[in-house]
Amino acid sequence: MQNLIRSARDLRVDLFRGIALWFIFINHVPGNWLGHATIRNFTMADATEVFVFLAGYAGGIAYGLVMLREGWFFAAARVMGRVGTLYVAHVFLFVVFTAQVGFSAAALDRAAYLDELQMDAFGNAPYEALVQALLLAFQPAFLNILPLYIVLLAMFALAMPLLRRPPLLLGASVALYAVVRGFDLNLPSWTGGGWFFNPLAWQLLFVCGVVIGFAPPGRQPFRLPWSRWIMALCLALLIPCGAAMLLVWNAPELLAELPGPWTALLEGVDKTSLHPLRLLSLLALTYIAAHFVPRGAAWPAGFIARPFVLMGQQGLPVFCASIALSFLGRVALEQDDRAGMQLAVNALGFAALLAVGWVSAWYGQKLRATKTANPGLPPRAATDTA
């Protein structure tokens, strides 16, 4: 496995990305016991935030350099190629989901029960549902991260030239975020309301990743210096938020007695438009992680971290696989959710994610080797990771 890991990169990013992808698989299988151990239980940010942030980070590195070397249009075309791949993957997963709902309904013979389960937005109006799904306006449960990612990348393709002026890019992004939150704007959803993850707000997190990741040759990437005060600020944010998250499920009566605006604040922390507390929580976690796992630290290259680093380096295929595998996981737990099945779902799920990462890395390496041996072969975007 080690020889498939590209070690010239910042392995910390790959490591955390790999872990986030694993968490996404776990959190997409409700009833999975491991769900109680993922970071959404004790921080405001969950695996989705980590994934989007690190996607921006990887995108900033990969496409930023391409743009500087080959120009905006070339780089944007490459990003749009990714968008196309993701779109096809999303449509595929939509078909899988629809089939899963049909299978579950038949398998459990749920007639005369749960009649409010009008899962059948699809069954009621299949043609319209198809059109809306293709327009990304119909997003069944669990199929909301890919549409977010698709729109984020498309926006990135347009905004790329601003990469040359990171403060301007960040400023525009913050302004959009503020307007969107202030006026409550969102992309429309067919089933009512807006998107589950509002890309117009979430773009800020992606851009933060891009700006932190992008390093033009000869210049240092953006870095916050280490300071005890910043660290204290981070903890002053994370600890009360974490405590509140734990209280919500374990001692709600204490929460109700907290003085001041705490509880009202907590109630207003939305996921749809990335509440500032979620954004700040993720940035604080990043700051702390970046300090305690310094660049070049030994353990991200170590034995335990290796599978996650490998998965993190093959972000796109592993991400799609984790969504697709979560379908199987949910169907399996629907049949039986006791210890044996829990173990099987998690062991097989992890092994399958790892296998996808392994094959993808192996293929990418072979392809690069062939290319070096036969320079006449057409170039290919095998090194893209965003």
Place this chain on the structure above:
Amino acid sequence: MRATLLAMLLLCASPGLFPGSAPARAAVCDTPVDLLDPIPLPRLRPAIAAGELRILIGGSATAEAAGAATYHSRLAALLQNHFPTLALRVEARGRAGATAAESLVLILREMPGFRPHLVLWQTGTVEAVRSLELDEMSDTLGEGITRIRAAGADVALLDQQFSRFLRANADIDSYRNAMRVVAAAEGVPLMRRYDWMRHWMENDGPDMERAPRAERAATLAQLNDCLARAIAAQLRHSARR
């Protein structure tokens, strides 16, 4: 006189305040105390002491159902049995497919005429099934709780049903979490129907999804009975001092 006697009785015998764990049923649908919400319902005790209790249940399909086997009729029967002299009324208003906002309209419409002491707001399933916006649900719940309280009633939320089908096909956890947060932040008890039902299923209690077709009606009746007992247990828990 009767009211004073009742009040004294309440003070002395707190555990007996509400039914909910009759030994005959305990094996089938016992509700462990850690699945009950410790947040109090302050209007309950004075209402019972005064000899009058009105409970309004508002929600979607399960609140719409009628007949002796529904959980609200079972709840009324249980409470009346326990407090024979109490002037008790339990009313349910629901419509299949109603969102939180729609069931809130049903509830608020009944408030002035019925003047409930307690509103039991059953919701969250339709939102999860239709992948509706989470924050909109949270906002509606928060606003609704404030308005119901302003109209003079305690509120408790009743969360989603547990079903393997629902869990596999809807992002149920996100919506349960959102309801949990609102309930905790507003200081109203959350009746954890989802956790209760899962607990019963895991302990050989009623399991609609595994019941043979011929036993469905009986299983549903048993489930509703369990649910009524659990609600009563929650009421007792929230009325204790």
